[in-house]
Amino acid sequence: MPVVATSSPSDQDLRTAVVSLKLAHPTLGISKIHALLLVNYPDWIVSEKRTKKALQSEGLTLQSSQSIAESNKSSTPTSQSLTNPKSSRSSKGSGSGVNNVFPSSKLISNLDLSKYSTKIEVRHFNKKKGKGLVAKEKILAGSPVWKEDPYVVAAEWEIYDLQLFGQACSFCTTPFTSTTTISLITSCPASCHARFCNRLCRDRSTRTHPLLCPVQNPASIPLLQWARKEEWMALHALACMTSRVMTLCQESKDPQGTKVAEDEWKIANSFATVSMEDRAKYHFHQGNQPDSESWRKAFDLYMQAFKEPPSLLDQKKLAKIMKKPLKADVSQGLFQYDAFLRNLGKMSLNLEGHGGLYVLHSHLNHSCQPNIAVHHLDQRTALSRITAIAMKDIEPGEELFITYVNPTMSVEQRRDELQQWGFGRCECKRCLKEEREELEAKSHMVGEGGDEDLLKFSQADLERELKIGLGVM
Structure with missing residues (x-):
């Protein structure tokens, strides 16, 4: 008789099971x-x-096998590399797409x-x-290339929930633990839930927090609550970026302040961009994505939060x-x-x-053979800070790359995943080498009298390549 599901595992048992399966x-x-x-557990x-949720709690969603191996060494998921296109950003790597829509980005002149x-x-x-980054001098393997704090940060939902209960810094996202110096922790001047590691974090938060504060701008509450409910991190991040841009515009009390605001707006516009409409039209997505109805609801809540609060009291607070x-x-x-x-x-x-x-x-930019790994090393003092580290020696003039896909996948799988984000076929050295090896292996098998199905499969591959080359796929 088949086994009938009768019990609900504890959170610890479930986490242990999913970690084991994910590592395998x-x-x-x-x-x-x-x-x-x-x-396995009928x-x-x-x-x-x-x-x-169990996978997310262990940091085992949307990351490479290298990251998973690292998580097996450390129980803290924030030490992992940034490699997945959905969780980081999509590839701007080389390749010839089958459409004319691709992300646009701008250089930051200053x-x-x-x-x-x-x-x-x-x-x-x-x-x-x-755009991309190129080495000016030889960079040795294992050496840090730079450290960077975020322009804005929309904390992972587990950290965000801690922030709501005052158990993590509302600026740098570092959770408060038994090693945290309690006497340094400060609170939001408006007495909302937000708490900060120290005065420095609190002072830096003044560029983003006021418009997201439930006391200072209660019109933002529905937007942030809905983003949390839908686990829509991009919407949460956009709220943070909007808050920063709008707040900095208020600091423009003199010509120097005006320049600061203009420079910030240039930075906000410099990131690679593909509209949600283009992503939907050309199927540049992975898995379930918010639809046009969700976009409209998000826009309505966004406008209420930052431009048109529904109540007179909220309008006065925003003003x-x-x-x-x-x-x-x-x-x-x-x-x-x-x-x-x-x-x-974006x-x-x-x-x-x-x-x-x-x-x-x-x-x-992306390569399936990256030479840069990005880690969160300052976990106790600045969790959101990243450190870029050279994975191998990088020569002067050589471009710096990270990978946005799981490097253990086959060349076809990697290309398919990148194409879902609208960047065409990856033509990095590794992909071209593995493509040649696959074609040679197929040719060898056919030459040795391989079966008819393999021959048909090879012909189908050739037909597909020709169609892509002619732009009809």
Whole structure:
């Protein structure tokens, strides 16, 4: 008789089980891990949503096998590399797509690289590939290339929940633990839930927190609550970026302040961008994505939070923060519906795995043979800070790369995943080498009298390649 599911496992038992399955099958997604879980534990009653939460709690969603191996060494998921396109950003790597839509990005003319590193420089390659980072000098394997704090950060939901209960810093996202110096912790001046590691974090938060504070701007509450309910990190990140841009515009009390606001707006517009509409139209997505109805609801809540609060009291509170009107180009770039969809797409492309949006990190292009790994090393003092480390020796003039897909996948799987984000076929050295090896292996098998099915399969591959080359696929 078949085993009937009769019991619900404890959270600890479930986490232990999903970690074991994920480590054994690092390329499987949430749905397949869940299916495998039910096969291995037929007496358990577990929903896919609960499996997903267990994986997320262990930092085992949307990351590479290298990251998973690291998580086996450390129970803290924030030490993992940033490698997945959905959790970080999509590839801007080389390749010939089958459509003419691809992310656009802009150079930051006033970017001061000396704040980050003297070892690298920014280079613009072409319209399709966009910008990237190149070594100015030889960088030795294992050496740090730069450290970077986020432009804005939408904390992972587990950390965000801690922030709501005052158990993690509302600026740098570092959780408060037994080693935290309690006497240094400070609270939001408006007495909301927000608490900060120290005065420095509190002072830095003044560029984003006021418009997201439930006391200072209660109109933001429905937007943030809905983003949390839907686990829509891109929407949360857009709220953070909008808050930063709008707040900085209020600091423009003199010509120097005006320049600061203009520079910030240039940075906000520099990140690689593909509109949500284009992503949906050309199927540049992975898994379930919010639909047009969700976009519209998000836009309505966004407008209520930052431009048109529904109640008179909320309007007065917003006006108390926003004493100066936004410049026309900034207002249009934030509050027109098509601009909102572009900005949402921008967040989806550029967020790294733990919710941070980083200026220099966003310049990194993709390769299936990366030479840079990105880690969260300052976990006790600045969890959101990232460190870029050379994985091998990098010569002067050589471009810096990270990978956005699971490197253990086959060349076809990697290309398919990247194409879902609208960047065409990856043509990195590894992909071309593995493609040649696969074709040679197929040719050899056919030459040795392989079966008819293999011959048909090879012919189908050839036909597909020809169609792609002619632009009919």
